Amino acid sequence: MKPLRRGVRHLLVAATGPLSREFERALDDPGGAQRRVRDRLARMTLRSAYGRHHGLTRPEDFRLRLPVVDHDDLAPWIARAAAGEHGVLSPERIEAFEPTSGSSGLAKWIPYPPALRRAFTRMALLWMRDLAIADPRLGTGRFYFSVSPPVATRSRTPGGHRVGLDSDADYLGGLLRPLLAPFVVTVPGLAGLHDPVAFRRATAVALLAARDLEALSVWNPTFLTVLLDHLESHRDDLLADPGLALPPATREAFSRTPLDWQAVWPELRLISCWTDAMAAPRAAELARRLPFARLQGKGLLATEAPVTVPLVGVEGGVPLLTEVYFEFELPDGEVLELHELEPGMSAGLVVSQPGGLLRYRLGDQVRVVGRHRKTPTLAFEGRTSLVSDLVGEKLSEPFLRAHLRPLLPPEATLATFVPRLTPREGYLLVLDRCAGDPGPLAQALETALRGSHHYRLARDLGQLEALEVVVSPGAEQGLIRFHGRAGQRLGDIKPALLVKRPADALLLDELGLGGAG
Numbered sequence: 045m046k047p048l049r050r051g052v053r054h055l056l057v058a059a060t061g062p063l064s065r066e067f068e069r070a071l072d073d074p075g076g077a078q079r080r081v082r083d084r085l086a087r088m089t090l091r092s093a094y095g096r097h098h099g100l101t102r103p104e105d106f107r108l109r110l111p112v113v114d115h116d117d118l119a120p121w122i123a124r125a126a127a128g129e130h131g132v133l134s135p136e137r138i139e140a141f142e143p144t145s146g147s148s149g150l151a152k153w154i155p156y157p158p159a160l161r162r163a164f165t166r167m168a169l170l171w172m173r174d175l176a177i178a179d180p181r182l183g184t185g186r187f188y189f190s191v192s193p194p195v196a197t198r199s200r201t202p203g204g205h206r207v208g209l210d211s212d213a214d215y216l217g218g219l220l221r222p223l224l225a226p227f228v229v230t231v232p233g234l235a236g237l238h239d240p241v242a243f244r245r246a247t248a249v250a251l252l253a254a255r256d257l258e259a260l261s262v263w264n265p266t267f268l269t270v271l272l273d274h275l276e277s278h279r280d281d282l283l284a285d286p287g288l289a290l291p292p293a294t295r296e297a298f299s300r301t302p303l304d305w306q307a308v309w310p311e312l313r314l315i316s317c318w319t320d321a322m323a324a325p326r327a328a329e330l331a332r333r334l335p336f337a338r339l340q341g342k343g344l345l346a347t348e349a350p351v352t353v354p355l356v357g358v359e360g361g362v363p364l365l366t367e368v369y370f371e372f373e374l375p376d377g378e379v380l381e382l383h384e385l386e387p388g389m390s391a392g393l394v395v396s397q398p399g400g401l402l403r404y405r406l407g408d409q410v411r412v413v414g415r416h417r418k419t420p421t422l423a424f425e426g427r428t429s430l431v432s433d434l435v436g437e438k439l440s441e442p443f444l445r446a447h448l449r450p451l452l453p454p455e456a457t458l459a460t461f462v463p464r465l466t467p468r469e470g471y472l473l474v475l476d477r478c479a480g481d482p483g484p485l486a487q488a489l490e491t492a493l494r495g496s497h498h499y500r501l502a503r504d505l506g507q508l509e510a511l512e513v514v515v516s517p518g519a520e521q522g523l524i525r526f527h528g529r530a531g532q533r534l535g536d537i538k539p540a541l542l543v544k545r546p547a548d549a550l551l552l553d554e555l556g557l558g559g560a561g
Contacts, residue, residue, distance in 0.1 A: 053183030128203025133400025185258030360421030470509030
């Protein structure tokens with residue numbers, strides 16, 4: 045099998061040469077590259093109902109005629125496409141609608157025509173080529189690419205379009221998936237695993253049995269720490285299971301005390317996951333648990349668009365400037381293009397992508413952390429549009445990030461503000477660890493929160509209870525289940541400083557607050 049994998053690896057590197065050279069030329073001229081993408085998207089939009097509605101008649105008017113929009117602005121257009129109307133946002137046929145949501149809020153449908161799928165595929169190819177060149181040892185073992193549990197029923201839009209891709213791997217194009225098949229760890233019976241607990245066990249067992257595992261690609265680092273925890277806590281049961289076929293060397297390594305993960309996966313060389321913003325503490329913990337593997341920050345990617353590519357030795361993510369047109373909204377409302385950015389700037393991300401979402405606020409704030417060739421590189425800072433508003437307090441994630449995050453205990457790898465409705469409206473700060481008494485921390489955070497005019501007014505009027513700090517070692521999995529009850533797939537759950545949806549009774553019970561309501 046290894047000679048086959050080496051052959052496919054060499055084929056991948058050779059076949060992606062033209063794509064890589066085009067990308068490198070673009071990085072040396074980001075202004076010109078982005079103009080070409082913008083004009084290509086404009087020509088596409090000329091043939092859509094959306095473009096005609098806004099009076100777009102020539103590519104040069106793209107920024108003049110098309111407004112910067114949010115999903116709510118496009119919802120009526122997306123609804124028309126979902127009802128079966130052709131050519132609404134894009135002249136291409138729609139393959140599927142992918143639902144997405146942030147850490148709160150209702151599901152949003154994103155149309156997926158072939159051009160958008162190709163953009164995701166090219167992002168993956170650039171990333172894999174860079175890894176293959178940077179580490180010649182990669183490509184003889186197998187990768188695990190994170191997938192989310194499939195939904196129990198596959199719905200369709202009123203116009204008959206499929207809702208939801210079958211798995212996260214469906215973001216990749218049709219030719220790439222069979223090419224990668226010899227490299228990929230698969231989970232047996234995945235299509236029938238609708239229960240998250242069964243999915244977690246099956247995935248953990250599949251990874252344990254993969255003696256030749258050399259790379260793990262997940263989104264949230266907590267996804268992997270949860271799998272490691274499951275294997276550790278169920279080790280005796282797994283070893284006693286007669287139906288679990290493990291290579292003898294793996295069984296011996298898995299039986300050792302203390303557990304030696306490097307002996308279990310001797311070929312593991314790479315872990316790819318989110319490492320920015322609220323994912324940083326969990327990523328650092330993952331690096332401590334698996335120190336023998338390289339930890340690489342994952343590029344910024346949303347259901348709506350591929351954004352940046354991680355390249356070995358480059359600080360920050362490199363914008364996918366040959367596929368997506370980028371704009372950056374500053375706090376004063378000015379909108380800059382990619383080549384106008386300077387190191388240290390922070391801005392809200394606005395994307396135009398080949399699926400028909402044009403000048404679309406992604407809701408992510410990014411910071412310019414450097415340059416690769418002549419192109420600014422970006423790091424994710426947090427969400428720009430996430431606001432919790434129970435009684436008019438209007439708490440935003442940017443405010444919490446700027447004023448409260450420095451007060452959080454350094455030993456905490458999970459810190460999330462969650463609104464609550466019972467016994468009275470208020471906020472919980474959920475931590476997985478806190479070395480000291482959480483009481484003084486709650487007082488310090490409450491003082492900082494009162495720096496917000498609307499929060500202070502709500503507290504003074506008695507509309508909100510004071511902030512409560514809750515420390516629970518199992519908080520991470522409790523929050524994952526909380527998001528799952530709202531319909532979010534594991535691949536969509538991002539580490540967040542603020543959750544907008546109020547805690548439900550099950551979450552409060554898991555945090556030891558069930559009797560409070």
